[in-house]
Amino acid sequence: MSNTGKHVVIIGAGIAGLSAASYLLRNGYRVTLVEQHTQPGGLCTSWKRAGYTIDYCVHWLIGTREDSRLRHLWEELGAFTNKDGSLVPVVNFSDFATIGLSSGETIRLYSDLDALQKELIRIAREDERMIRRFCRSLGRLSKLDNPRTAPRHSLGSLFADLRDRVGVFITIMQHLEPMGTYARRFKSPVLREMLLSDIPEDWSLLSLTMGLSQQLTKSAGYTVGGSLNLARNIERGIHAMGGTLRYGTRVEEVIVGDNIATGIRLSDGSVIEADHVVSAADGYQTLFGMLGGRYLPKVLQRAYETYPLFPSTVFVALGVDRDCSDLPHGFSPYLDRPIELPDGTVHHRFSVNVYQYDPTLAPSGKTLVTVLMNTWEWNKWEVFREHDKKAYEKAKVHIAEEVIDRLEHAVGNIASHIDMIDVSTPHSVIRYTGNWQGSFEGFAPTKATLSRRLPKTLPGLRNFSMIGQWTTPAGGLPTAAMDGRDLAVRLCREDSVPFRASMS
Numbered sequence: 023m024s025n026t027g028k029h030v031v032i033i034g035a036g037i038a039g040l041s042a043a044s045y046l047l048r049n050g051y052r053v054t055l056v057e058q059h060t061q062p063g064g065l066c067t068s069w070k071r072a073g074y075t076i077d078y079c080v081h082w083l084i085g086t087r088e089d090s091r092l093r094h095l096w097e098e099l100g101a102f103t104n105k106d107g108s109l110v111p112v113v114n115f116s117d118f119a120t121i122g123l124s125s126g127e128t129i130r131l132y133s134d135l136d137a138l139q140k141e142l143i144r145i146a147r148e149d150e151r152m153i154r155r156f157c158r159s160l161g162r163l164s165k166l167d168n169p170r171t172a173p174r175h176s177l178g179s180l181f182a183d184l185r186d187r188v189g190v191f192i193t194i195m196q197h198l199e200p201m202g203t204y205a206r207r208f209k210s211p212v213l214r215e216m217l218l219s220d221i222p223e224d225w226s227l228l229s230l231t232m233g234l235s236q237q238l239t240k241s242a243g244y245t246v247g248g249s250l251n252l253a254r255n256i257e258r259g260i261h262a263m264g265g266t267l268r269y270g271t272r273v274e275e276v277i278v279g280d281n282i283a284t285g286i287r288l289s290d291g292s293v294i295e296a297d298h299v300v301s302a303a304d305g306y307q308t309l310f311g312m313l314g315g316r317y318l319p320k321v322l323q324r325a326y327e328t329y330p331l332f333p334s335t336v337f338v339a340l341g342v343d344r345d346c347s348d349l350p351h352g353f354s355p356y357l358d359r360p361i362e363l364p365d366g367t368v369h370h371r372f373s374v375n376v377y378q379y380d381p382t383l384a385p386s387g388k389t390l391v392t393v394l395m396n397t398w399e400w401n402k403w404e405v406f407r408e409h410d411k412k413a414y415e416k417a418k419v420h421i422a423e424e425v426i427d428r429l430e431h432a433v434g435n436i437a438s439h440i441d442m443i444d445v446s447t448p449h450s451v452i453r454y455t456g457n458w459q460g461s462f463e464g465f466a467p468t469k470a471t472l473s474r475r476l477p478k479t480l481p482g483l484r485n486f487s488m489i490g491q492w493t494t495p496a497g498g499l500p501t502a503a504m505d506g507r508d509l510a511v512r513l514c515r516e517d518s519v520p521f522r523a524s525m526s
């Protein structure tokens with residue numbers, strides 16, 4: 023492995039930062055990765071409680087199919103190779119989700135296109151024509167990450183691949199439409215309610231169809247072992263290649279001289295010098311904190327002033343002292359008695375994940391169950407926690423009790439089997455990740471945000487880059503991983519270093 027002699031400091035050990043570190047190291051750069059938390063992963067995380075591993079992030083991951091382009095990316099990073107050398111098992115579900123509606127009906131979003139189409143027509147025969155059109159578009163979108171297996175020298179294969187790519191692009195552009203606008207095309211109130219059950223009206227249709235379409239080709243399965251395990255797998259390769267990882271270390275400032283980034287200043291006053299600084303951290307902290315609002319182009323100023331965000335979350339983890347294979351793996355029951363959170367938001371449904379398919383997350387014979395409710399009222403949680411810690415803790419207990427009560431009503435045989443409870447709030451997200459407003463994925467996927475590229479470098483500032491979810495609206499984990507690779511490709515090109523993808 024050649025040595026460029028250049029030192030790159032990366033702020034933030036989420037998936038984007040880990041990816042950048044991994045690819046830069048294998049291309050001869052010295053790398054120091056600095057993370058405020060005590061472990062890698064950022065929001066791609068898990069934690070331990072009473073023998074359970076509570077998983078916060080991955081319910082499905084694009085790139086799990088073996089012949090897909092993104093699978094190759096994850097394999098380059100070592101994300102799918104466990105510490106003992108075994109491959110991370112992947113679980114593909116027969117359905118994407120089960121959704122309860124106010125009418126008492128239940129809709130299953132199957133992972134088979136024919137079954138999905140039949141299910142939607144069953145509940146809304148008056149919309150059969152629109153449903154068939156919707157399913158055809160899902161079929162086209164499912165080809166997004168699945169290159170054809172025919173030899174590339176085959177002219178027929180090349181034309182077919184080009185046709186698929188054009189079809190995917192056209193479908194993506196069509197699916198930028200706001201969900202509310204799209205839902206109103208349907209006559210059935212049941213189908214309209216289903217489409218808007220978990221997705222805000224101004225979000226793009228892609229926020230549903232991107233994940234759903236990849237289920238059809240088994241390209242977005244669940245990775246057994248949880249979210250932190252993926253980050254640890256990448257981290258292990260960074261250690262092996264000689265990278266320096268500093269956890270529990272907060273960055274206060276990006277040091278700039280003559281409009282050149284020359285390093286970072288830590289919270290203890292110490293300095294780490296660098297030839298290039300990369301922020302894979304929270305975008306707002308980076309631009310307005312570490313850089314003090316300098317070098318802010320209009321496009322980014324407009325984004326932080328006007329773009330809607332993904333919400334933060336109130337997240338309840340339950341240890342259930344029984345096998346829960348009788349329950350759907352993922353469902354959103356309609357709550358006849360809604361839950362009102364201390365921030366004033368009212369929830370008529372919540373998202374439930376039942377991890378009976380991942381035995382690594384719970385003791386033998388037991389099951390991890392998680393419940394998630396979204397909220398944009400992050401500031402109320404911060405104020406609540408700051409002014410009355412005891413009331414804040416009591417509120418978390420009350421939320422858990424409310425969730426258990428509604429689960430007992432929805433599915434039964436839960437309340438008497440609880441042996442672990444843990445509750446996370448927007449305050450928890452901000453405390454551990456520093457994410458602006460506690461948002462779990464940066465800018466929300468609206469037509470406006472998805473139609474505009476955000477810069478990865480800043481005008482007037484040399485030797486500095488930004489990567490990760492705050493630079494790619496609605497990017498998710500695969501885009502974060504690709505961001506790190508793309509950064510390494512760009513720096514190699516600028517330094518006239520032949521880029522190598524392999525660790526060996």
